[in-house]
Amino acid sequence: MKPQFYDIIGDVHGHASLLKKLLKTMGYVKINGIWRHPERIAVFIGDFINRGPEIRETILLIRQMTEAGSALAILGNHEYSAILYHIKDSSGMYLSRHIAGNRNQIQSTLTSFTGFETEWKDHLKWLRTLPFYLDLGAIRIIHAYWNDDDINYLRRFVPEGRLKKKFLRTIHEKQHPTALIIYKILKGLEFRCPADLILKCSKGMSRKVFRMNWWESPRNKTFRQLSFGNKFVLPEYTVPIELAPAFEPYSTDKPPVFVGHYCLSEGAVIMQNNICCIDSAVVGTETLSAYRWSGEKLLLKENIVNVSLL
Secondary structure (H helix, E strand, O other), X not given: OOOOEEEEEOOOOOOHHHHHHHHHHXXXXXXXXXXXXXXEEEEEOOOOOOOXXXXXXHHHHHHHHHHHOOEEEOOOHHHXXXXXXXXXXXXXXXXXXXXXXXXXXXXXXXXXXXXXXXXXXXXXXHHOOOOOEEEOOOOXXXXXXXXXXXXXXXXXXXXXXXXXHHHHHHHHHOOOHHHHHHHHHHHOOEEEOOOOOOOXXXXXXXXXXXXXOOOOOOXXXXXXXXXXXXXXXXXXXXXXXXXXXXXXXXXXXXXXXXXXXXXXOOOOEEEEOXXXXXXXXXXXXXXXXXXXXXXXXXXXXXXXXXXXXX
């Protein structure tokens, strides 16, 4: 039996035309309405709804591929937030509150399903069948952050199969550690400044929270070196040792891991020889990226494929 090879596709955000162009570029063909490759499997890294102009077509394309076995998919923070946006807690409040920020995030998706509400409801049920991560042995797939202890914890506490509404209500209402870990793996590791630390970015704004590099030790790093995937630049002040967060960096001897989420306007990046962020900020750049993995243990820049509307 031939080994299984994968094409890991970055955050699509409703750009079905770009996705189809990317699939075609990589040798996928449409057979009986489903995009397929004779030797490879596509892997969608989450965040395929919201923001873009073709959300309904995008989710249908990805769902059809996964159900036909020509693709795998995991949840991103946008899909998970959409799930919670439609589930009420025991007091009648939605798990993802219907406040302005959350409404603005999901509104493009809800608008795209105007007149197709039953279809959207069915997609929500399907989204609850998707995993938070994939451990494929030789490679790992997660939306924003991989930590072995967190993954092992989720293996014990997250039920297999569909995410049941009762389970989601329980972990969020009771602020169960599972909910905190899910938030972390979907949105990245965050540095939270103490109240008495004033940290101003290049835009002159005070920053109390920023996403951080999770594959290197924070010791002797500057705030700029510690920051990753933020839309601002932090100063080159060394992080005080007493503030350096405690976590296990993702070491170079572990299997390659692929993430999305970080909206890198410079395009997909290999941050470490076994870590790749494949999110090329499609909304702003109109570029969609994939990494074509064929068994290598050390990731190769030449295996990144980019397509754009131009």
